[in-house]
Amino acid sequence: MTDTFEPKITAFVCNWCTYAGADLTGTSRIKYQSNVRVLRLPCTGRIDFMLLAKAFARGADGIIISGCHPNDCHYTSGNYHARRRWMIYRNLMDFMGIDTARITFSWVSAAEGAKWAELVNEVTTGIRAMGPYTEYQELANAGVE
Amino acid sequence: MELREKAKQLLESGDVKAVLGFEPGTGGVRRPAFARSAAQAEKLVFDGEQNLASYVTHKEVKRLGRLALVARPDTLRALLQLMGERQLKEGDVLPLVLEDGQVRELTDAQAIEEYLALTAKELPAQDRELLERLGGMTRQERWDFWQKELSRCIKCYACRSSCPMCYCEHCTMDCNRPQWVPVPSHALGNLEYHMVRAMHLAGRCVECGDCGRACPVGIPIHLLTFNAEESVHAQFGQRAGASAKLDYAMSTFRPDDKETFIR
Numbered sequence: 001m002t003d004t005f006e007p008k009i010t011a012f013v014c015n016w017c018t019y020a021g022a023d024l025t026g027t028s029r030i031k032y033q034s035n036v037r038v039l040r041l042p043c044t045g046r047i048d049f050m051l052l053a054k055a056f057a058r059g060a061d062g063i064i065i066s067g068c069h070p071n072d073c074h075y076t077s078g079n080y081h082a083r084r085r086w087m088i089y090r091n092l093m094d095f096m097g098i099d100t101a102r103i104t105f106s107w108v109s110a111a112e113g114a115k116w117a118e119l120v121n122e123v124t125t126g127i128r129a130m131g132p133y134t135e136y137q138e139l140a141n142a143g144v145e
Numbered sequence: 146m147e148l149r150e151k152a153k154q155l156l157e158s159g160d161v162k163a164v165l166g167f168e169p170g171t172g173g174v175r176r177p178a179f180a181r182s183a184a185q186a187e188k189l190v191f192d193g194e195q196n197l198a199s200y201v202t203h204k205e206v207k208r209l210g211r212l213a214l215v216a217r218p219d220t221l222r223a224l225l226q227l228m229g230e231r232q233l234k235e236g237d238v239l240p241l242v243l244e245d246g247q248v249r250e251l252t253d254a255q256a257i258e259e260y261l262a263l264t265a266k267e268l269p270a271q272d273r274e275l276l277e278r279l280g281g282m283t284r285q286e287r288w289d290f291w292q293k294e295l296s297r298c299i300k301c302y303a304c305r306s307s308c309p310m311c312y313c314e315h316c317t318m319d320c321n322r323p324q325w326v327p328v329p330s331h332a333l334g335n336l337e338y339h340m341v342r343a344m345h346l347a348g349r350c351v352e353c354g355d356c357g358r359a360c361p362v363g364i365p366i367h368l369l370t371f372n373a374e375e376s377v378h379a380q381f382g383q384r385a386g387a388s389a390k391l392d393y394a395m396s397t398f399r400p401d402d403k404e405t406f407i408r
Contacts, residue, residue, distance in 0.1 A: 049344055050325065053337055070400065080398035084381070087404050088347045088395070091376040092369070095279070096340065097288025105407040119408070135288065139332040 007061040007127040009036045009120070012047045014067035016074040017109045024113030032117035033124040036064065043067065045078030049089045052103065057140040062102045062127035064119065069107040079107075101126075102133060148215070151241065151248040152186035155213050161239055162210030165200060167193030181209070191215055191243055196353040198223035198309035202232050213250075216240035218264045219353030221257050222386025223309035226351055228254055229391040232312055254389035261387075268371070272354070275365060292332065295339060297362040300330035304342065304356035304366055310349045310385075317341060339369055347373035348394035351386040 013019045019040045025032065041047055044067030055063055065086070073079045086105055094100050104123050108116050152164040166189040168178035175193035177200065180186040198220045200206050214220070221240055227233040240251045242260060251257045268276070279287055302318070305311045317325055318338060326341060327334035342356075350370040357367030377394045378384050381402070 050337065050341065053340060057333055057337075077398060080400060080402070081395075083402055083404060083407065084395060084398050086407070087380050087402065088373055088376050089344060090406060092340070092343055092347075092373050094284065095287065095372045096291050096336070096369070097284055097286075099284060107407060139336060142332045 005128065005132060007035050007124060007132070008059055009062040009064060009123060009127060010055040010060040011036050011038045011064040011066065011120075012044075012051060012055075013038055013040060013064075013108075014044050014046075014074075014079075015040055015042050017068035017072065017107075018066040018116065020110035021108045021112050021116045024110065025116045026113075028113045030113060030117045032120045035124045035127075036120050043073065043075050043078035044082035045073075045075065047082060049085060052089075056098075056102075056133060056136045059137055059140075061130075061133045062104070062123055064104050064106065064123055066106040066108045066116075066119070069109055072109060098136070099130075099133065102130065148189055148191050148241070148243075148248050149186055151250075152180055152189055152213070153183040155239070156180065156183050156186060160211070161213040163212050164189065164241075165197050165206075165212055165214040166190065166241075167195075167215065179209070189215075191248075194358060195307070196220050196223060196309055196355045198227065199307055199355070201238055202227065202309070202312040207237075211237060211239065213239040213241055216242055216251075217353075218261060218266065219351055219355075220309075221251070221261055222351035223353065225254060225257055225261075225389045226310065226349060226386040227312075228389040230349075230393075231391075235389065258388055266352075268352070269354070272365070272368065272371070276368060276371075279368070291336075294364045295335040296332065298330055298335040298339070298364060299362065300328070300335065300338065301361060303359040303361060307355045307359035308346070309351070309353070309355075310346055311342075317345075339366060342366075343369040343373045346370045348377045348381075348383070349385045350374040 022038060047065060052063055067079050070079060090100055106119055108119065148166065155161045155164060164180045164186060166178060167175040168188040168190060170176035177195055177197060178188060180189055196219050197214045201212065224233065224238060224240060228235060235254050240257060241248050242251060251260055326337045352371055352374055354367040357365050360366055374385065381394045383392055383394055
């Protein structure tokens with residue numbers, strides 16, 4: 001064990017675009033940093049805002065949210081609804097003092113394997129520089145759950 | 146016509162079954178009061194702080210029959226929003242507003258909308274000041290501010306009870322399989338509770354501020370729902386309680402919604 005900080009990054013991705021995109025990254029043999037834990041959901045519209053709060057509480061230092069580009073949703077409009085939700089939630093989080101710089105929103109299609117690798121690398125480097133999100137994790141440890 | 150006179154007239158004619166207003170309570174406070182007969186109407190007064198729209202969705206109040214209620218602009222907005230959300234029929238309530246010392250009935254949704262169109266909406270100076278102070282803070286300072294404030298929360302849910310828009314029979318806070326938000330009032334549970342409350346009221350909050358007034362420990366929690374509501378207004382250009390037609394920002398979308406943070 002080294003004492004350098006390795007960030008934990010939780011990625012909430014949609015089944016149809018980003019998950020397939022991440023798969024393409026693998027089958028294309030593109031290497032990227034291994035700090036990301038991918039959670040596959042049916043659609044970005046399924047990503048409840050509380051899942052982000054729960055991820056931070058359970059020890060995530062950074063979060064990636066990614067799905068189909070606008071107009072490409074498998075369910076026609078899930079990503080549009082998700083986009084509205086994030087537009088409100090992001091402002092609220094900022095107002096409450098939660099570090100929104102630790103959350104990255106992105107559209108990665110099933111053909112963008114290279115973009116996924118780039119995104120993960122970029123976010124991992126960013127979070128590594130920011131350090132662990134102890135502020136939030138302390139809350140979880142302070143009380144029972 | 147004065148409120149008491151008007152209430153008597155409405156009750157005697159059978160136009161409404163009850164009149165909801167305020168009565169003097171102990172220590173100079175005003176408390177909500179139902180008058181179900183002309184004799185009971187004698188105690189009614191107009192000037193209370195609460196948003197009485199929070200009562201109209203209660204089963205026991207609905208059972209009374211048609212209800213007249215003393216209304217402020219916030220109350221009227223809440224009533225319109227409830228009509229839009231199909232929680233209230235237009236004829237179920239008869240809002241009474243004070244105009245030049247005279248009580249006026251607003252008989253239908255259109256009358257309410259017209260009345261509201263002439264009323265300016267403004268945040269209280271105290272709230273504006275605090276919002277300005279918060280806006281000038283760094284993220285870290287805001288975090289410390291809210292952590293300090295929310296640490297006093299005892300999770301009594303007075304904010305939920307006082308809110309005219311919190312009418313769900315099964316609140317997500319009471320859901321325990323799975324336990325979505327921790328029940329005890331510790332740091333994480335408090336933060337998550339207020340986060341959920343603000344998000345569930347985004348696009349629905351009529352900004353009456355009753356949650357903040359109801360808070361027994363004086364946390365300015367109404368600012369959280371105001372923030373969600375204001376960002377709906379700023380980004381999607383609509384406000385809750387503007388009309389009796391459902392126009393819920395979070396259940397719809399526009400393909401050209403503009404954001405700046407998605408890569």
